[in-house]
Each structure stands twice: as C-alpha cells, then as structure tokens.
Amino acid sequence: MANTQLLIIDAQNDFCDNTPEGYAPALPVPGAYQDCLRLAQLIEQAGLAIAGVIATLDTHHMIDLAHNSSWLTAEGVAPPPFSRVTAADFLAGRYRLAVTPVSPEQNDYVLNYLQQLEQMQRPFILWPPHCLIGTPGHKLNPELAQALSHWETRTCKPVTLAQKGENIWTESFSALKAVIPDPADQATQLNRALLEILAESDRLLIAGQASSHCVKETISDILQFGAAELKRKLVILTDCMSPISGFEAAVEQFFTELRAQGIRLATSAEMALELVPENNPY
Structure with missing residues (x-):
C-alpha cells in the first residue's frame, strides 16, 4: 500500500467561518468551515489508506x-486590522509599537524587519489577534478533530501536531520556517525534520487554511x-482550502503556476x- 501522508495546515476555529456556539472567530476565512467538513469526510471514508497525518x-x-x-x-490608537505598514510609515511615526517603553533596540529591529520585507517584495499586514494560546480559536475545527480522533483509533497511530508562530518578533505563515528566521530561535529556522518526514511519503495530500497565505507559503x-522528487508526490486538495477575502485572484494564479509545474x-x-x-x- 502506498505511503500516503496528509498535511493539514492551521485548520483552526479562528479561521473557520462557522465555529462552536458562542465563539466568534478572529480571522474567519469564507468557506473554511465547509473545507473542514469535506476534509473530515475524506478522513472518515479513506482514513485507512492514510499512513500518517501532520496537523499544524x-x-x-x-x-x-x-x-x-x-x-x-x-x-495613539490601534490601527484597524489589515492595515499595511511600510518602513517609511515607521520612520515617519505614522505607526509605532504599542510597547511601553519602547527600547532603541526594538525600534531598530522593527525598522530592519520592515526593510527586509520590502527587499523581499512582501507587504507587512497587521492581523487581528488570532489563534491565541489557550483560547477556543487555537483549537482544531471540532468536526475535523473528531475525524482525526477516529483515525487515531482505527490506525493506532497518533496525529503529529506542529505548532508555529510563538516567536513574537517574526511572522510564521509556512509550516516549515518563519518569514525572517530568528537566529536565536531554532523553532523559526527551516524544519528539516518535517521535510524529511514529508519526503518519505509516496503521496502527500495538502489541505488547510488559508490557501492565500499559510498553505501557499508552505x-x-x-x-x-524539499527534495526534487517531492514535487511529483504533492496533491493539493483544492476543495479543502480557501483564500482570505481579497486574495482570490492570487490563489488562482498560484494554482495555475502549480499546474504548469506538473503538480496535481x-x-x-x-x-x-x-x-x-x-x-x-x-
């Protein structure tokens, strides 16, 4: 039987547009809840053919x-979510850290960070606080979590859980590395151990949220x-992921590029x- 691995990116309550009663998601992605239901159904239907599951x-x-x-x-007020901050904004004082007091070292770090992003041609977007440790929003979508628990019971294998994003001074969209790794924090460096696990698969299914950001960057x-042969093993589950509003065209372009590379x-x-x-x- 083929070694089929499933990589689930950030299928958490804060990204779902339908959540447990009484909880308001911090960063809902339109369509994410139905994506989770379809993924849960796939795991229930074909779970015995899935050799391993990694959920970030x-x-x-x-x-x-x-x-x-x-x-x-x-x-002196918090900027609205989805504001974009440039190095010029920071230098001009249009945006500043809310930390009190702010040290010169922190200001220098942030300016250097913003300048590095601009050299990489990446925007710096301010997101609403989301997936906070210890909150319901950090948990996996409940229907998906139930399907994964059933998969563990049937296969006698644990789901591998991988946390990302705890470093407060850099962004971590990808499951493999931070946007700008912190030399002092190994967790932000390229996760070679995870790459090796993925490389051992014969087929790697990828699902999760959001297709425009964390999935795309992963x-x-x-x-x-990854190893060159990993490309031919990828299967992108297009109906188990959705983009953040406003980024739909970028995802379609990304999918077109993947197809051109021969990725399924x-x-x-x-x-x-x-x-x-x-x-x-x-």
Missing part, C-alpha cells in the same frame, strides 16, 4: 509583531527546500475514490 497549529501570544493590537497610529517552501490539484471526492480501494490491505 498557528500559535500566537497576544503580543505579536503582526497583530494590530501591538501597534499605535500617530493618534507549498512554496516544500518546493524550494484534486478534490477530496476524487481522492476518496482513489484511496478507498487502498483501505483493503489484501
């Missing part, structure tokens, strides 16, 4: 460089840092039909 968890403290609540405008890092894009229903015969080990 976006994991943040309240104080975080990329949270809007960690910044102040020139008027796939990009796999292609950049499929639906969960297509993969279920393909995997179900593999449930029978004889």
